[in-house]
Amino acid sequence: MNRRKSSIKDVAAAAGVSIATVDRVLNGRGGVSPDRVKRVIEWARKLRLDRALDDLPIRWLRIAILMQSPTNPFYESLKQGFQLAQKTYEAHKVMCLLHYFDGFEPKAIAEQIRRASANADGLVIVSYEHPLITAALKTVSRSIPVVTLVSDLPNSGRLAYVGVDNRCAGRVAGELMGRFLGPAGGQVLIITGMHDFLGHEERESGFRAVLRRRFPACEVVATVESHEKPQATEDLTYDAFRRHPDIRGIYDISVGPREISQALRKLGKAGGTVLIAHELTESNRELLMEGMMDAVLDQNPHIEALRAVELLMREHQRMPESALTLETPVSIFLRENLPVRE
Numbered sequence: 001m002n003r004r005k006s007s008i009k010d011v012a013a014a015a016g017v018s019i020a021t022v023d024r025v026l027n028g029r030g031g032v033s034p035d036r037v038k039r040v041i042e043w044a045r046k047l048r049l050d051r052a053l054d055d056l057p058i059r060w061l062r063i064a065i066l067m068q069s070p071t072n073p074f075y076e077s078l079k080q081g082f083q084l085a086q087k088t089y090e091a092h093k094v095m096c097l098l099h100y101f102d103g104f105e106p107k108a109i110a111e112q113i114r115r116a117s118a119n120a121d122g123l124v125i126v127s128y129e130h131p132l133i134t135a136a137l138k139t140v141s142r143s144i145p146v147v148t149l150v151s152d153l154p155n156s157g158r159l160a161y162v163g164v165d166n167r168c169a170g171r172v173a174g175e176l177m178g179r180f181l182g183p184a185g186g187q188v189l190i191i192t193g194m195h196d197f198l199g200h201e202e203r204e205s206g207f208r209a210v211l212r213r214r215f216p217a218c219e220v221v222a223t224v225e226s227h228e229k230p231q232a233t234e235d236l237t238y239d240a241f242r243r244h245p246d247i248r249g250i251y252d253i254s255v256g257p258r259e260i261s262q263a264l265r266k267l268g269k270a271g272g273t274v275l276i277a278h279e280l281t282e283s284n285r286e287l288l289m290e291g292m293m294d295a296v297l298d299q300n301p302h303i304e305a306l307r308a309v310e311l312l313m314r315e316h317q318r319m320p321e322s323a324l325t326l327e328t329p330v331s332i333f334l335r336e337n338l339p340v341r342e
Helices: 008-015 019-026 034-046 073-088 106-117 131-140 166-181 198-214 230-243 257-267 282-290 301-315
Strands: 061-067 094-100 122-125 146-149 160-162 186-192 218-225 247-252 274-278 295-298 331-333
Touching: 008 019, 008 034, 019 034, 061 073, 061 106, 061 301, 073 094, 073 282, 073 301, 094 106, 094 301, 106 122, 106 131, 122 131, 122 301, 146 301, 160 301, 166 186, 166 198, 166 218, 166 247, 166 274, 166 295, 186 198, 186 230, 198 218, 218 230, 230 247, 230 257, 247 257, 257 274, 257 282, 282 295
Parallel strands: 061 094, 061 122, 122 146, 146 160, 186 218, 186 247, 247 274, 274 295
Antiparallel strands: 295 331
C-alpha cells in the first residue's frame, strides 16, 4: 500500500500552527515569527512535504534601525556600518531601514519604536533606559526580534546585545588615566552623555573603580552631563575649571572632544591636561595627531552594525548559526598607532 503524501494540514498539526501560517511560510508572504517559520520548515522537511523546500520564495527582510541623528560623528559611522551591511547582504534580500530619534523625550521615543517596528521583521536600537522605552520594546519583542546596540537594555525582552563590554572600556580608560597622570595623580573630571544610558553608567563605574583601587592619588572631583550635545561640553569644561582649577585629567565618555579641546586651549591648559575619549572619528584622529588628546578607545561601529544584522539574519534562517561573539573588542589608539586612512 502506498503511504499517503503529507499535506500542509499535517505540517500545521505537527508544528502547532494554523494552516494559514504554514501557507504564509511556504509561499514567502511574511508576517510569521522566526520561531514559527523555523518550526514549519523543520516539520515540512521531517514529513517530506512534496515541494522544493530549499527553493522557497524569499521576500525582503526588513530590519528597522533606530538611533540618534548621524550629525554625531559616531552615529554617522554607525549609519555607514548599516549601509555596508545592506550592501554586503543584498543577495540575501536584507533591507536596513534607518530611523532617527526626533529628540530624547521618552514618550516620543516609545512612539517611534512602535512606528519603526510596525512593518519590520526585526529592530536594532541604540537608546537609554526609561520605563516607557523598556515597555515599548517589551511589546515589540513579542512579535519581532529586538537587538540592542552600543548600550544594553537588559530588561526589554531583547534577543541580544551587540557591542563592547562598557564596564571593561571604562576600566581601561581608568588604567590609562592613572598611568598618564603618574604617581602624583591629580583631580579628574568625567564628562558623560546621559546617566540614563546604561553604557555610559557602566563606563563611569569601571573608570572610578580602577582609579579608586589602583590609583588613589587620582581624585574624580565631578561628573557632568552633556545630554549628548557636543557644544555643551565646552561650557561644561569652563565651568569645571572655575570650580576646580587644578584638574589634570578629563575622561569624556560620550561626545565633544573637539569642544573640550577648544576650552582647554582658551584656558591655557592645552598639553597639560590628559584627555581620554571614545571612538576613532576623523576629528578625534586629528586631536591625537595634534597632541590635544592622549588616547581614544574605539569599538568599531561598522563591525557592530554588521554583527547586529547578521544576528537578525540568523534568527530568520537567512544565515547558518555562527560562533562569532556579539561582544566587540575595545581598541586603544594613541598617536603612534593610528591606522592608515582607508
